[in-house]
Amino acid sequence: MSGERGEAQSPRSKHLNVLLGAVVLTGLALGAVSCTTTVPGNPVTAHTTSNRANAKPGQQHAQHLGDLDPLPDPTTQGAPFDPCSIVHWSDFPEGARDAKQPRPTRERVDVSKFGARCTFEATKPTRSNPNSTVLVASVAWFKPRQLTPGASANPPSIDHPYAGKPGWRKEETLDGVHSCISYVVLAGANIAAVGVVNTRYPDVPPCSISDTLAGTVAQRVP
Structure with a gap:
């Protein structure tokens, strides 16, 4: 994705921008914007x-x-987990595990909004459109006090616990693309979030993926 404006969007860039638009309302820029x-x-x-x-x-x-300027492992800067390594493709629900297991991308973030973000992405090219379907799962860490926890503070959301930890889930559909974000409150007022759009594996709902990965984070991080 070139980042230039005014050009027709491919389905891939459309899905990424939908994810970005869906979550930026809560201060979470989870969309996989090209660096x-x-x-x-x-x-x-x-x-x-x-x-x-x-x-x-x-x-x-x-x-x-x-x-030019490699991003550091966030655990060296106080993060309770590294979004690029806390989950793996093998942790995705069955039916949404990409066989090629593409390497996740560490994203640049606005540090005033959250601490770190990593994007897992899998596409399925077709002859008519090389980027026709896509799965994007972005794993993020919020520093304490960067996001007010709870569904009531982040409408439209529902409360949803993950592995015994409090959390909430937000679903939206923009431009015909469904997105789902699962949040889990960790120790020390840290918050983990997993945002997903998925047209790559139509039999696996986005919330099934985000809930599974958020639950995995909740199990692996205090």
């Missing part, structure tokens, strides 16, 4: 400089910020 920026100069691919010799002076390119 790229356009900078002047010679093109440099994400992980190699082999194309420098063929580059045209002054040409612009999308350069991945994470390659």
